[in-house]
Amino acid sequence: MDKHEQAARLNPLLREVLELLGEDPDREGLRKTPQRWAEALLTYTEGNHIDPQEHLKVIFQLDEDDYPQDSDDMVLVDNIEFTSTCEHHLAPFRGVVHIAYIPNAKKRVITGLSKLSRVVETFARRLQVQERMTQQIANAIDEHLKPLGVIVVVQAMHYCMVARGVQQRSSLSLTTARRGLFHSNQNLEAKFQAYLKLRMDSSKV
Numbered sequence: 001m002d003k004h005e006q007a008a009r010l011n012p013l014l015r016e017v018l019e020l021l022g023e024d025p026d027r028e029g030l031r032k033t034p035q036r037w038a039e040a041l042l043t044y045t046e047g048n049h050i051d052p053q054e055h056l057k058v059i060f061q062l063d064e065d066d067y068p069q070d071s072d073d074m075v076l077v078d079n080i081e082f083t084s085t086c087e088h089h090l091a092p093f094r095g096v097v098h099i100a101y102i103p104n105a106k107k108r109v110i111t112g113l114s115k116l117s118r119v120v121e122t123f124a125r126r127l128q129v130q131e132r133m134t135q136q137i138a139n140a141i142d143e144h145l146k147p148l149g150v151i152v153v154v155q156a157m158h159y160c161m162v163a164r165g166v167q168q169r170s171s172l173s174l175t176t177a178r179r180g181l182f183h184s185n186q187n188l189e190a191k192f193q194a195y196l197k198l199r200m201d202s203s204k205v
């Protein structure tokens with residue numbers, strides 16, 4: 001079923017939702033809402049149809065001279081912004097992702113930095129919980145780049161909590177996933193955290 005057909009089938013269902021909420025779907029402001037809502041929902045979930053590995057296919061090989069075998073230097077990309085949809089309330093949650101990985105010393109494989117944000121986007125555009133999204137991003141990088149280690153940190157604000165008054169507006173949820181050397185070597189995580197502290201800017205969330 002293509003997007004057009006999906007939207008056409010969602011349209012009457014969403015119209016009924018509006019009715020059940022006590023609205024008049026025929027009033028001026030709402031006439032086109034079921035269609036717009038359907039298209040928005042399809043955008044929020046378009047990551048369901050994308051394999052994140054697609055984005056990690058493009059890899060680069062570093063020269064041996066450029067990358068010593070025993071290096072544990074990390075590639076770090078911080079503040080990758082995302083918006084996702086909480087699967088419990090279908091409310092948005094948004095924030096930033098920080099990723100660091102240590103390229104495999106033998107293979108010396110790295111990826112384009114922009115590809116990491118595409119991977120984040122692929123997982124964000126699904127119905128999600130923050131904890132799972134964090135693990136999925138780490139797994140995708142771990143499986144495809146086979147780095148010596150990877151760490152993913154996600155900071156997010158959940159509108160289902162903000163809107164329902166469960167949490168203060170300024171509260172952020174923080175989740176972490178570690179693989180490889182980031183599990184075993186706490187120094188590496190300390191380095192990563194120290195860098196983030198320097199850069200941390202919660203106004204970006």
Ligand SMILES: [Zn+2]
Nearest residue numbers: 086088089160
């Ligand atoms: Zn929620």
